[in-house]
Amino acid sequence: MDAFQDYYPDEFAQCYGCGRLNRHGRHLKTVWDGEESVSVYTPHPYEIALPGFVNGGVLASLIDCHATGTAAAVAYRAEGREMGSLPAHRFVTASLHVDFLSPTPLGPPLEIRGRLESIEGRHVVVDAHISVAGRITVRGRVLSVEIPASMDPRHPHGEAPAKA
Amino acid sequence: MDAFQDYYPDEFAQCYGCGRLNRHGRHLKTVWDGEESVSVYTPHPYEIALPGFVNGGVLASLIDCHATGTAAAVAYRAEGREMGSLPAHRFVTASLHVDFLSPTPLGPPLEIRGRLESIEGRHVVVDAHISVAGRITVRGRVLSVEIPASMDPRHPHGEAPAKA
Numbered sequence: 001m002d003a004f005q006d007y008y009p010d011e012f013a014q015c016y017g018c019g020r021l022n023r024h025g026r027h028l029k030t031v032w033d034g035e036e037s038v039s040v041y042t043p044h045p046y047e048i049a050l051p052g053f054v055n056g057g058v059l060a061s062l063i064d065c066h067a068t069g070t071a072a073a074v075a076y077r078a079e080g081r082e083m084g085s086l087p088a089h090r091f092v093t094a095s096l097h098v099d100f101l102s103p104t105p106l107g108p109p110l111e112i113r114g115r116l117e118s119i120e121g122r123h124v125v126v127d128a129h130i131s132v133a134g135r136i137t138v139r140g141r142v143l144s145v146e147i148p149a150s151m152d153p154r155h156p157h158g159e160a161p162a163k164a
Numbered sequence: 165m166d167a168f169q170d171y172y173p174d175e176f177a178q179c180y181g182c183g184r185l186n187r188h189g190r191h192l193k194t195v196w197d198g199e200e201s202v203s204v205y206t207p208h209p210y211e212i213a214l215p216g217f218v219n220g221g222v223l224a225s226l227i228d229c230h231a232t233g234t235a236a237a238v239a240y241r242a243e244g245r246e247m248g249s250l251p252a253h254r255f256v257t258a259s260l261h262v263d264f265l266s267p268t269p270l271g272p273p274l275e276i277r278g279r280l281e282s283i284e285g286r287h288v289v290v291d292a293h294i295s296v297a298g299r300i301t302v303r304g305r306v307l308s309v310e311i312p313a314s315m316d317p318r319h320p321h322g323e324a325p326a327k328a
Contacts, residue, residue, distance in 0.1 A: 011214075011215070012214065014212055014213075014214060014215055015212065015213050015214070015219060016210060016211050016212055016213070016219040016221065016222060017219060017221050022210055022212070023210065024208070024210040025210065044188070046180060046186055046187065046188040046189065047180050048178055048179065048180055048186070049179050049180070049256060049315075050175075050176065050178060050179070050254075050256075050311070050315050050316075050317065051175070051178055051317055052315075053315055055179060055180040055181060055225075056225075056228050056256065056257045056260065057180065057181050057221070057222075057224060057225025057226075057228045057229065058180060058221075058225070060221060060224045060225065060228065060260055060262075061219075061220075061221025061222070061224065061225065062221075064220050064221045064224065065221065090214075092213060092214075092220065092264070092267075093220045093264055094263070094264055095261075095262070095263050095264070096220065096224055096260075096261070096262045096264075097259075097260070097261045097262075098224075098259070098260045098261075099258070099259050100256070100257055100258055100259070100260075102314075103256075103312070103314055103315045147214070148267070150266075150267055151213075151214050151216075151217055151267045152214075153214060153215055
């Protein structure tokens with residue numbers, strides 16, 4: 001089964017967290033499992049906070065990309081459209097909240113699961129959590145919004161990107 | 165001037181976001197500027213969300229490490245102790261909230277600024293924002309807590325870290 005992120009057009013597939021075309025990125029992949037979306041990620045040994053524990057910023061990033069991917073999938077579903085049909089949905093994060101319930105041990109794969117909380121126009125709220133070996137260590141909530149014209153490479157009036 | 169993170173003992177200096185001993189990390193450095201703490205970070209060209217714009221997970225990570233570093237500095241100051249004196253303070257994140265006000269262009273250095281909101285026992289709340297070329301694009305609030313025994317490499321009863 002193709003992941004949500006596999007359906008992004010090339011210009012939307014550059015994300016450091018989940019873009020299939022980002023050579024240095026994490027390449028997060030998300031699929032449906034019934035009403036929940038699921039990603040799996042195994043952190044690199046250097047993605048730590050303290051020895052033996054996954055970095056909180058990395059965990060927040062996983063929640064973030066998991067949620068924006070889920071938002072895109074939700075938007076297609078709400079319109080009764082197949083993922084990959086045009087125009088493409090691409091969401092970005094307006095607000096991210098993450099609670100670190102307990103330290104997340106480094107080593108085993110992390111499972112990220114999300115569920116639609118609400119969809120209203122261009123705004124989608126996804127609740128998500130991260131578990132390791134069946135134990136939830138992180139909970140998050142993300143408000144995503146359909147990509148604004150100023151960020152959209154398809155949009156002729158978008159801001160010119162700053163030179164990297 | 166040494167940065168807050170330069171005072172961490174070696175066992176606390178492995179963080180992917182701010183540890184001076186993490187060979188793959190971002191090496192965030194934070195100093196006081198009056199009552200505010202300041203870090204500067206220039207994202208890599210691949211740390212993007214969409215072409216030309218900084219990745220939201222990276223921005224959240226910067227807020228996160230900036231706040232935990234500030235929390236440690238605040239804790240020393242509250243005790244009238246010099247940074248680097250023992251026992252060392254090291255904070256980890258309990259809760260992270262980030263609002264993305266507008267897209268953050270890739271290219272110029274990002275300035276991260278923080279300010280103490282409250283300190284109560286082992287809990288420190290820091291408000292932070294990120295600006296680029298003088299314009300604030302991200303605001304965050306972080307609840308940090310002094311490192312729990314289960315994560316603390318100094319603590320004989322800490323959990324054994326999982327193998328990476």
